[in-house]
Amino acid sequence: MTHDELKEKALSLPYAPGVYIMRNKDDKVIYVGKAKKLKNRVTQYFQDTASHTPKTRIMVSKIDRFEVIVAASEFEALVLECSLIKRYMPKYNILLKDDKGYPFVRLDLKQDYPRMSMVPRISDDGATYYGPFGSRGVTQSIMEAITKTLKLPDCAREFPRDIGKGRPCLNYHMKQCAGWCQGLSTMVDYRSRIDQARQLLQGNYKSVAAQIREQMLAAADALNFELAASLRDRLNAVENLSQKQLVTTAGIADTDVVGYAQTETKACFAVLHFSGGNLLDKEYEVFPLPDDKHEAVSSLLKQFYLSRGLPPKRVLLPFALEDASLFSELMEQQSGRKPKLIVPQRGNNMQLVELAIKNAYEEARRLTDKDEKHSATVQLLGKMLSIEPPMRIESYDISNISGTDIVASMVVFEDGKPKKSEYKKFRIEGLSDQDDYASMCQVILRRFTHFVSGDKGFDAAPDLLLIDGGVNHANVALEALRSLDLHFPVFGMVKDDRHRTRALVTPDGLEISIDANQTVFSFVGTIQEETHRFAITYHRQLRSKRLRYSALDAIEGIGPKRKEDLLKHFKSLTAIAHATLPELERFLPKNTARAVYEHFHKSSEETDP
Numbered sequence: 194m195t196h197d198e199l200k201e202k203a204l205s206l207p208y209a210p211g212v213y214i215m216r217n218k219d220d221k222v223i224y225v226g227k228a229k230k231l232k233n234r235v236t237q238y239f240q241d242t243a244s245h246t247p248k249t250r251i252m253v254s255k256i257d258r259f260e261v262i263v264a265a266s267e268f269e270a271l272v273l274e275c276s277l278i279k280r281y282m283p284k285y286n287i288l289l290k291d292d293k294g295y296p297f298v299r300l301d302l303k304q305d306y307p308r309m310s311m312v313p314r315i316s317d318d319g320a321t322y323y324g325p326f327g328s329r330g331v332t333q334s335i336m337e338a339i340t341k342t343l344k345l346p347d348c349a350r351e352f353p354r355d356i357g358k359g360r361p362c363l364n365y366h367m368k369q370c371a372g373w374c375q376g377l378s379t380m381v382d383y384r385s386r387i388d389q390a391r392q393l394l395q396g397n398y399k400s401v402a403a404q405i406r407e408q409m410l411a412a413a414d415a416l417n418f419e420l421a422a423s424l425r426d427r428l429n430a431v432e433n434l435s436q437k438q439l440v441t442t443a444g445i446a447d448t449d450v451v452g453y454a455q456t457e458t459k460a461c462f463a464v465l466h467f468s469g470g471n472l473l474d475k476e477y478e479v480f481p482l483p484d485d486k487h488e489a490v491s492s493l494l495k496q497f498y499l500s501r502g503l504p505p506k507r508v509l510l511p512f513a514l515e516d517a518s519l520f521s522e523l524m525e526q527q528s529g530r531k532p533k534l535i536v537p538q539r540g541n542n543m544q545l546v547e548l549a550i551k552n553a554y555e556e557a558r559r560l561t562d563k564d565e566k567h568s569a570t571v572q573l574l575g576k577m578l579s580i581e582p583p584m585r586i587e588s589y590d591i592s593n594i595s596g597t598d599i600v601a602s603m604v605v606f607e608d609g610k611p612k613k614s615e616y617k618k619f620r621i622e623g624l625s626d627q628d629d630y631a632s633m634c635q636v637i638l639r640r641f642t643h644f645v646s647g648d649k650g651f652d653a654a655p656d657l658l659l660i661d662g663g664v665n666h667a668n669v670a671l672e673a674l675r676s677l678d679l680h681f682p683v684f685g686m687v688k689d690d691r692h693r694t695r696a697l698v699t700p701d702g703l704e705i706s707i708d709a710n711q712t713v714f715s716f717v718g719t720i721q722e723e724t725h726r727f728a729i730t731y732h733r734q735l736r737s738k739r740l741r742y743s744a745l746d747a748i749e750g751i752g753p754k755r756k757e758d759l760l761k762h763f764k765s766l767t768a769i770a771h772a773t774l775p776e777l778e779r780f781l782p783k784n785t786a787r788a789v790y791e792h793f794h795k796s797s798e799e800t801d802p
Contacts, residue, residue: 199258203238207263209264210228210231211262212225212227215252216256216257217257223252224284246482246483249285271495289496297323297324298332299322301319301320301321302320305353311329348364348370402428405431412424448467448506449467450465450467451549454557455486460479460482461480462480465552475552490512498524499524507532507534508532509542511549511550514534567610583682587659588686588720589603589670590721591636592725592729593632600621600731601632601728602728603616603618611723629666638673641674658683661685661725662686663698664685667698667699683700684705685700689708694717694718697717750788762780
């Protein structure tokens, strides 16, 4: 449909709540949204396009058709929108890169010696669950810290079954475990420490420290100085744990604090997790600037909590969201818990939101700086080469040894960063001698013949071709392009005596020095090293495979199928060479097995002094 046809269709929509689904010419869903009034919302996309962000303008230009689903209520539209986004993962929706659920710590207190374990969700199995704690890494570090602090076992032994069996492990000798496997402490002591672990998981550090201090003083009064010293060390460990692992904030319980901030090019959605009055973790998502920050935060909030299954009791927000009450209702329907969404205006809660906003800004700024650095380098490289900034760079290299297993690599850098999904490797065909020029010509012709044909995976046009080699290599690539009536900037990469690219050379022989500019020198050097690495890795794979198979070629009765079966069964050529005759006879006919056995053993005998 044309733009005017899309606009006309949008104007015919009802003033009703619902969901709209944008599709491109390939019928692929590229955006899903919800609206209180479908007509008003969808019409905005096709009116006053100059006010849209670049990303939205691109999306609108890709829309070939759209469809709507009218809902009975705003809540029904919200549920449908979440379901469709999860189903289609549309390109132009803001999506979380990681939608894994919160991990929990599980303790089965029905066991005599309970152990902590990390699980993705709560089960109705009678065990006790703590959390959620944010990322898996944070949860694992909390479990490890508590285990070491309380000197609980961290091995695979099962108690009481394995008490007294075998020697203690290294953790015992490093004084990180109380030696439960040796029966050095009682089950009563173990259960006492597990109770302290439970309190630590709930954030009750002061309570645990007070208990240990009381036990330490009692031991000292009883003149049991060895026990008192041990308890003193445990007390210090608990106090250090509360200082090092967690940042304390008073008055917060099971609360998430959301922050949003943006720079000139990036926006960030950040969530600070608090549990038991302690800041446990931070999660964030950085993305291009949205048209509407409220819509962006609303969308990410839904994805964030629906994927985790269990919301906190409270969520502090940086600003009010239009569908906040609907979201709370949806979470209650999904998890049985209705989070309280608060937009604080003053006091401690406001300070926490400001902290979340500061964290969001720092992440957006950090990634903006990185992107801008890449962009500036690409801009400078284009200026040095007197071409437009090369947003897509393709680099080529040939790899071979004495003309065998000749291969080539093509690596792609877009916006100054490697795009590994578009790397290509080529096996050179029809050449038996080492001829880098003929090899390079073949690679360029093959790659751009696919381009001319519009073949998938080869249809992107480069802004710059970098050829590993000098002026002759660049000339070969240029002539190959001309034979296809294509015209792209081509430069050879000239190396210094340390095998680093010191200059770029045109097919006419004009050298452009780059080693005076450290940023460009490093960038081009990275491209050259990556191209060479990719080529040499492929070459080694082919050579290893050829050598592995050729060692069996001289054996009578071993054809391609048996070679493949032999290597599949014995896993390696070394294992075949060391196999006994009976082992070979169980897998091969007797005469063939003997031929294989004698081949390798005869070779060994001939090399013996």
